[in-house]
Amino acid sequence: NAGVTQTPKFQVLKTGQSMTLQCAQDMNHNSMYWYRQDPGMGLRLIYYSASEGTTDKGEVPNGYNVSRLNKREFSLRLESAAPSQTSVYFCASTQGWQTQYFGPGTRLLVL
């Protein structure tokens, strides 16, 4: 039981490049989330998926797209990376009103 896994762990991009961050959970959770964490800003919700087949915008969705591929997987795509997207990205999952479990994070640097 790995919980929530994320790939890659680290990534360096040039401005304008695209990439997809992958997230998978093996806890059979319905809901999955993508957050970004910047110094002094806490965690901010980018997108979430309440259940398979649905996605909704969070607090800071601009510049991102998501895909809920199946119940296990929820990916985050940056189509044209910008330096402002340099951050640590966390994926999380939950079932109903239970607590959210977080993945180990992806550190992204956009030059």
Added chain:
Amino acid sequence: QKEVEQNSGPLSVPEGAIASLNCTYSDRGSQSFFWYRQYSGKSPELIMFIYSNGDKEDGRFTAQLNKASQYVSLLIRDSQPSDSATYLCAVKGGAGGTSYGKLTFGQGTILTVHP
């Protein structure tokens, strides 16, 4: 006004003392409240959650909730150097609001416990 506010600290306490971490929130419809601990370079991990007014104790940790004052706190008794971390307060929105079911995080309080 930010939806969830914490004093960013740093809060420094001596080993063995009580550390008190505070959090206020703006959405009166919020239903559940969480405290996460995050070590440097790691992901957040849940310490406690609380739904009802009053105190909830778990080992050295006590969460306190006052919905009338829109205030939630975390007390850490007998603080240890291993408690040094960032503590994140998170609030889950209640039914009928735009934040229903979603967690909103404060900016976190840095706690340092010195020997």
